[in-house]
Amino acid sequence: xxxxxxxxxxxxxxxxxxxxxxxxxxxxxxxxxxxxxxxxxxxxxxxxxxxxxxxxxxxxxxxxxxxxxxxxxxxxxxxxxxxxxxxxxxxxxxxxxxxxxxxxxxxxxxxxxxxxxxxxxxxxxxxxxxxxxxxxxx
Amino acid sequence: xxxxxxxxxxxxxxxxxxxxxxxxxxxxxxxxxxxxxxxxxxxxxxxxxxxxxxxxxxxxxxxxxxxxxxxxxxxxxxxxxxxxxxxxxxxxxxxxxxxxxxxxxxxxxxxxxxxxxxxxxxxxxxxxxxxxxxxxxxxxxxxxxxxxxxxxxxxxxxxxxxxxxxxxxxxxxxxxxxxxxxxxxxxxxxxxxxxxxxxxxxxxxxxxxxxxxxxxxxxxxxxxxxxxxxxxxxxxxxxxxxxxxxxxxxxxxxxxxxxxxxxxxxxxxxxxxxxxxxxxxxxxxxxxxxxxxxxxxxxxxxxxxxxxxxxxxxxxxxxxxxxxxxxxxxxxxxxxxxxxxxxxxxxxxxxxxxxxxxxxxxxxxxxxxxxxxxxxxxxxxxxxxxxxxxxxxxxxxxxxxxxxxxxxxxxxxxxxxxxxxxxxxxxxxxxxxxxxxxxxxxxxxxxxxxxxxxxxxxxxxxxxxxxxxxxxxxxxxxxxxxxxxxxxxx
Numbered sequence: 001x002x003x004x005x006x007x008x009x010x011x012x013x014x015x016x017x018x019x020x021x022x023x024x025x026x027x028x029x030x031x032x033x034x035x036x037x038x039x040x041x042x043x044x045x046x047x048x049x050x051x052x053x054x055x056x057x058x059x060x061x062x063x064x065x066x067x068x069x070x071x072x073x074x075x076x077x078x079x080x081x082x083x084x085x086x087x088x089x090x091x092x093x094x095x096x097x098x099x100x101x102x103x104x105x106x107x108x109x110x111x112x113x114x115x116x117x118x119x120x121x122x123x124x125x126x127x128x129x130x131x132x133x134x135x136x137x138x
Numbered sequence: 139x140x141x142x143x144x145x146x147x148x149x150x151x152x153x154x155x156x157x158x159x160x161x162x163x164x165x166x167x168x169x170x171x172x173x174x175x176x177x178x179x180x181x182x183x184x185x186x187x188x189x190x191x192x193x194x195x196x197x198x199x200x201x202x203x204x205x206x207x208x209x210x211x212x213x214x215x216x217x218x219x220x221x222x223x224x225x226x227x228x229x230x231x232x233x234x235x236x237x238x239x240x241x242x243x244x245x246x247x248x249x250x251x252x253x254x255x256x257x258x259x260x261x262x263x264x265x266x267x268x269x270x271x272x273x274x275x276x277x278x279x280x281x282x283x284x285x286x287x288x289x290x291x292x293x294x295x296x297x298x299x300x301x302x303x304x305x306x307x308x309x310x311x312x313x314x315x316x317x318x319x320x321x322x323x324x325x326x327x328x329x330x331x332x333x334x335x336x337x338x339x340x341x342x343x344x345x346x347x348x349x350x351x352x353x354x355x356x357x358x359x360x361x362x363x364x365x366x367x368x369x370x371x372x373x374x375x376x377x378x379x380x381x382x383x384x385x386x387x388x389x390x391x392x393x394x395x396x397x398x399x400x401x402x403x404x405x406x407x408x409x410x411x412x413x414x415x416x417x418x419x420x421x422x423x424x425x426x427x428x429x430x431x432x433x434x435x436x437x438x439x440x441x442x443x444x445x446x447x448x449x450x451x452x453x454x455x456x457x458x459x460x461x462x463x464x465x466x467x468x469x470x471x472x473x474x475x476x477x478x479x480x481x482x483x484x485x486x487x488x489x490x491x492x493x494x495x496x497x498x499x500x501x502x503x504x505x506x507x508x509x510x511x512x513x514x515x516x517x518x519x520x521x522x523x524x525x526x527x528x529x530x531x532x533x534x535x536x537x538x539x540x541x542x543x544x545x546x547x548x549x550x551x552x553x554x555x556x557x558x559x560x561x562x563x564x565x566x567x568x569x570x571x572x573x574x575x576x577x578x579x580x581x582x583x584x585x586x587x588x589x590x591x592x593x594x595x596x597x598x599x600x601x602x603x604x605x606x607x608x609x610x611x612x613x614x615x616x617x618x619x620x621x622x623x624x625x626x627x628x
Contacts, residue, residue: 107158110158110161110162111161113161113162113165114161114162114164114165116165117164117165117166118165
C-alpha cells in the first residue's frame, strides 16, 4: 500500500467527524431561522421579560486596566516560570547562577516599584481619584 | 562566567544599568535634566569602556555574544550616535506636555538591544537584541500619544510599526527555526561548514530566505518598505532620528556578520534575490522621493535608496576574490558611518525647527523656505547634510559613495553599478530642490519660530557638521579604523 493510501485509511474517520461536526452546527444555526416565529412588538428588544426597564445605553467605558494586568502577569507569573528553570539547575549553576537570578529578581522588583509609584496599583477611575482628593481637601 | 567574560560584558551591563537607575529615579523624583545627564553619562561610560577594550583581541563572552573589533566598532558608533540623538531630543521633549523621563528609559533599552545585536554571533542573542530594540521603539514611536497635539498621527504610526515589526519578527523566528530544524545549530560559525553545501534539503534555504525577509522589513528594503514613510512621518522627530540611524545601522551590521560567518553567500538564489531587492530599493526609493512635499517622508524614501546603495557593497562581498570582498566589507562599514552622520544632521535640524506644541512639525517645504536668511547656521548644516546625501565631493557622503562604487566595480556588478549611477542622478534633483527652497527669499510670515537654537543642539549639530567635512576631506583616519574593525570577519 502506498503512503498516500495508508494516510487516507488512517484519516477518514477524522474527516467524517469534521464533516459531521460542521453539519450539526449548520443545522443548529439554520434551524431556528426556519422554525422560530418573528414578531416585532414593543417589548421584544428588551433584555428582561419582566423586571426593571433598562435605562441608558450599554456603550460606555468600563475602566479595566487591561495592559496593567498584562504587565503584572509578566512580573509575577513569568518570573516564577524563569525561576523554575533556574531551580532545577540550582546546584550546577552555583553562586554565579544565584547572582544572575538575583539580578533578574532585582530588576523586576524595580519595575514593580516604578509601577507602584506611578499609581498602577490604584485601580480607581480618574473621576474617583479626583472626588476622593476633593473630599480630603475639604 | 569568568572575570574576563564579565569584563568584556561590562559596557552592556552599564547600558542596562542606566535604565534600571532611571526607573528607580523616575519612581520617586521626576527631573528631566537629571535623567538626561544620567543617560549621557552612561553612554559616555559605556563608550569609554568599549574604546578601552579595542585592540585586546576577540573575546567570546558566553556562547551568545562575541566582543571583537567589529562589534566594538559598531557598539562605539551606536553609543556615540545615541548620545547625539539624545542630546538633540532634550529641548523638544522639554517643551512637550507628556512624561519626559520615560523617554530616556526606553532609549537606553533600545540602545542596549542595538549593542547586543551587533555583538551577537548566535541566533538567540541576535533575536533578543532585535526584539529589545524593536519593542522599545514601538513605545518611542507612539511617545506623544499622551500629548494634545499629535495624538492620532503618532498612534497610527506606532500601531503600523508594531504590527509590521511583529510580522517581520515572526518571519525571522520561523526562518531561524527552519535552519535549526535542518542543522541543529544556532551559532553563526557553526553554520559555516553546513549552509549552502548541504544540497539535499531545501529547509535551510527557505529558512535563510525568511531570515532575510525578516531583516528586510527592519531595513525597509523595497518590497518590504511600505511602513517607512508613514512611521517616519508619524513618529516624533527625535525618535525618527534614532530610528533612521541606530536601528538601521545595527541591523545592517549584523546582517553583514551573519552572511559572512554563516556562509549564506553561498546560497546563489538568495544572492540573486538580493540583487533585485537592491535594484528596486535604489529605483523606488529615489523615484518616490522626487515629488515628495513632506521633508520627513522625503528623508524616509531617501533612506530606502541609501540602504539600496549599501546593498551594492553588501552583494559585492559575495565575490570569490578575497581582496575585493575585504574592500566591499570596508565599504559597507564606511557607508554606514557616513549615512549616520548625514541622517542625524538632517533629522537634527528638523527637530530643532519643530516644536511639539504644534500639530505639524517643521516638515513641509514651506518651513524651509528662506531658511538661509533666517537661521544661517542651521541652514548651512542642513545644506551640508543634503549635499552629502547627494554625494557631492568634499563631504563624507561622497567618499562613502565612491567606496561603494569601487566595491561594485571590483565585484563586476555592472547592473547594480548602473542603477547606482541612475539613482544618484535622481537623488540630486530632490536634494538640490530643498537647498533651492532654503535659498529663496523668506515669506513675510515665517513658518518657523524665531526662538534661539538651544545650546545642546548647536553643539551636536556643529560637531556632526565638522565630522562630515573633516572625514570628507581627510578620510584616511576613518578608513584605517574601519579596515582594522572588519579584518576579523574572515
